[in-house]
Amino acid sequence: MNTNQKYPSFVLGCGEDGADISYTLGPRESVILMAGTCGNGRTTLIQRIITQLISSYFSDEVQFILADTIGISFGQYKGLPYLIKDPLTKPKEIIEAMDWILEENKRRTEIVKNSKDKNKAASSFPALIFVIDEFSYLFKRDGIEHDKFTLFLSEFNKLSRYANTHIILSTQRREEEFITEQDLGYMPTRFIFHCLDDKESKRLILLDGAENLKQGEFLYRSDTMPEPVFCKIENLSEKDIEKTIKEINEKVS
Numbered sequence: 001m002n003t004n005q006k007y008p009s010f011v012l013g014c015g016e017d018g019a020d021i022s023y024t025l026g027p028r029e030s031v032i033l034m035a036g037t038c039g040n041g042r043t044t045l046i047q048r049i050i051t052q053l054i055s056s057y058f059s060d061e062v063q064f065i066l067a068d069t070i071g072i073s074f075g076q077y078k079g080l081p082y083l084i085k086d087p088l089t090k091p092k093e094i095i096e097a098m099d100w101i102l103e104e105n106k107r108r109t110e111i112v113k114n115s116k117d118k119n120k121a122a123s124s125f126p127a128l129i130f131v132i133d134e135f136s137y138l139f140k141r142d143g144i145e146h147d148k149f150t151l152f153l154s155e156f157n158k159l160s161r162y163a164n165t166h167i168i169l170s171t172q173r174r175e176e177e178f179i180t181e182q183d184l185g186y187m188p189t190r191f192i193f194h195c196l197d198d199k200e201s202k203r204l205i206l207l208d209g210a211e212n213l214k215q216g217e218f219l220y221r222s223d224t225m226p227e228p229v230f231c232k233i234e235n236l237s238e239k240d241i242e243k244t245i246k247e248i249n250e251k252v253s
Helices: 042-056 091-113 118-123 135-139 146-163 181-185 198-205 238-252
Strands: 009-014 020-024 031-035 062-068 127-133 165-171 189-192 217-222 229-232
Touching (some): 031 042, 031 146, 042 062, 042 165, 042 238, 091 127, 091 135, 091 146, 091 165, 127 135, 135 146, 135 165, 146 165, 146 181, 189 198, 198 217
Parallel strands (some): 062 127, 127 165
Antiparallel strands (some): 009 020, 009 229, 189 217, 217 229
16 A cells, blocks of 8 residues: 555556556646547546555545446445445435535635645545546436536636545536536546547547547546647456455455
8 A cells, every 4th residue: 555645646557658657636636537439448447547546545545436327337336445425326416425525625625724734734635536427417307507517617626726636527428518618627637538530639638639549548638738648548357346346345344
């Protein structure tokens, strides 16, 4: 277990030269967008991230809220001590979790404000990662209006850097009705998988090229990077995930 690092890190995959590409959930990594056509690796990347983090950190260092609007992605993680609550699937409970994390941001920020050593206080919180797979389904019936979702992203970004909280939003729906230009402004980090054409690629990652990606490949870009970086991930089998979960459960039992 890595207990010395201020912010959690993991390996995204490998670059064109075969070298690993590492990623750190630092104070500016507030909202991560994962978008691309169905079946090209988004859920695999999420599962790789979760598996690496629960293998490398203690549950008082990294915590998760896992939400899947379709209800098939995160059942195997149920009961893990890293989860704030069991995986969420219903729009109402996901929206309640969105409200909760905004309040948690405020709570943590108040602690930082009232601390003599603000940097130390900010780094003392466990990293809290809220994953919503297929978030576009939240905009359907019994869900949330898009303008309220955009407001949520705005409010989250204001305080997340002080609270060590992060959101991963994944979707196969890339149309502007699901990801508006205003939304993109609140998504400083983007992992873009295969897109239908260069226009779609340019809108999501400011450069063409995502239309040429194959399964398991994506372009990674943050708002501090001059251009996207190519990355490729290997498949993660259910047996690999089950083995990791079994090992963790044996340690905490």
